[in-house]
Amino acid sequence: KAGVTQTPRYLIKTRGQQVTLSCSPISGHRSVSWYQQTPGQGLQFLFEYFSETQRNKGNFPGRFSGRQFSNSRSEMNVSTLELGDSALYLCASSLSLWGDTQYFGPGTRLTVL
Amino acid sequence: EDKVVQSPLSLVVHEGDTVTLNCSYEVTNFRSLLWYKQEKKAPTFLFMLTSSGIEKKSGRLSSILDKKELFSILNITATQTGDSAIYLCAPAKEAQKLVFGQGTRLTINP
Numbered sequence: 001k002a003g004v005t006q007t008p009r010y011l012i013k014t015r016g017q018q019v020t021l022s023c024s025p026i027s028g029h030r031s032v033s034w035y036q037q038t039p040g041q042g043l044q045f046l047f048e049y050f051s052e053t054q055r056n057k058g059n060f061p062g063r064f065s066g067r068q069f070s071n072s073r074s075e076m077n078v079s080t081l082e083l084g085d086s087a088l089y090l091c092a093s094s095l096s097l098w099g100d101t102q103y104f105g106p107g108t109r110l111t112v113l
Numbered sequence: 114e115d116k117v118v119q120s121p122l123s124l125v126v127h128e129g130d131t132v133t134l135n136c137s138y139e140v141t142n143f144r145s146l147l148w149y150k151q152e153k154k155a156p157t158f159l160f161m162l163t164s165s166g167i168e169k170k171s172g173r174l175s176s177i178l179d180k181k182e183l184f185s186i187l188n189i190t191a192t193q194t195g196d197s198a199i200y201l202c203a204p205a206k207e208a209q210k211l212v213f214g215q216g217t218r219l220t221i222n223p
Contacts, residue, residue, distance in 0.1 A: 004155075033209050043156075043201065043213035056210045090155055094209055101147065102209060104155040 002027065004093050004105030012111045018079040021108045025072050025093030031055075032074040033102060034066060037088040046089075049074050050096075078110075086112045115140040119202050119214035127222050130192050134217045136202030137184040146178055146185050147211065149201040156201055159187070189219075197221045 005024045013019050025032050033056075034046040045058040049068035066076040072093075078085055088109050092102035116139045126132055138146070145163040149156035160169045162178035162185060169176050173192075178185045189196055199218050203211040 031209050033211070035211075035213075042215050043203075043211075045210050045212070048209050056207065058210070092209075092211075098144070098209075100209070101158055101161050102211065103158060104149075106155050 004091055004103055006089075006091050006105040006108050008108060009106065010109045010111075012113065013081050014113050015081055015083060017081050018077060019081060019110060020075055020077045021089055021091075021110075023074045023076075023091030023093075023105060025074070025091075026103060029093035029095050029103075030072050031094045031096060031100070031102075032068055032072065033092045033094075034074070034076050035090045035092065036060070037090060037107070038086075043090070046076065081112045083112050086110060115204075115206070115212045117202060117204060117212055117214035119200075119217050121217060122215065123218045123220075125220045125222065126192060128192060128194060130221075131188065131190045132192060132219060134187040134189075134200050134202075134219070135184065136186070136214055138202070138204045138212075138214075139183060140204045140206055140212050142207040143180075143204055144207070145205045147203045147205060148176055148185070148187050149203065151199045151201055151216070152197075159200075192219075192221045194221045194223055 031050045033048040048056040068074045088107045090107045091105045094100040148159040160176045165180040199216040202214045
C-alpha cells in the first residue's frame, strides 16, 4: 500500500506570495493532519480534516488555511508569506478521527526569501 | 497549556549500549501517546500506547506508559548505528491532534 505523498517536495517563494501544498493520504485513510516543523519550535499542529471538515485547529494565524476533498486528499494554503513561514510542512494520515496511528508523509520544505 | 518534556535532549552512546529515553507530559483530553523516529525525513511510527503498564515491544525497542505519573519511556537495547535519529514523543489529544516534545537526539558511535 502506498504511503502518504506530498507535493511539491521543495518550494522557494518570496515574502508576500502565497503557496498551496498538497497531501494524498494512504488509501482508505479519511483523516489528514498538517504539522509545521521548524528548528526553533519543533513540530506544531496546524489543523486536521475529516470528511471534508476541519475538526481541529492549532494556534496559527488565519493566513494558514486548508481544505479536504471528497477523495480525502488535502491542501493547505499559506497567504502573504513571511520569512518565519520557512519550515518543513508535514502531512499525516490516519484511518479515522479517533485513536488511530498517524502516518507521516515526506514533507514539503518551504523556503521564504 | 499542554506540555511535553523529553529527556535527555541529546545522548551519545557506543554501539551495543542500552538507552532509555524519557517523556513526561501534561495535556488535556489525553487519549494515547505515540513515539516516532525521525532521521533526515518524515517521522516514522514506532509505538502507540493507550494503557498504563503494558509494555509494547518491537525487536530491540520497547516502550511503556504510566498514565498516573504522566510519563513514558522508550528503551533501545543493543544499539546500532542505524538507531541514530531524533526520537519524538507525542501525546494525542482530542481527535487526532498530536502534541510533540522537542525530541531526543540519539547518536550511536561505532
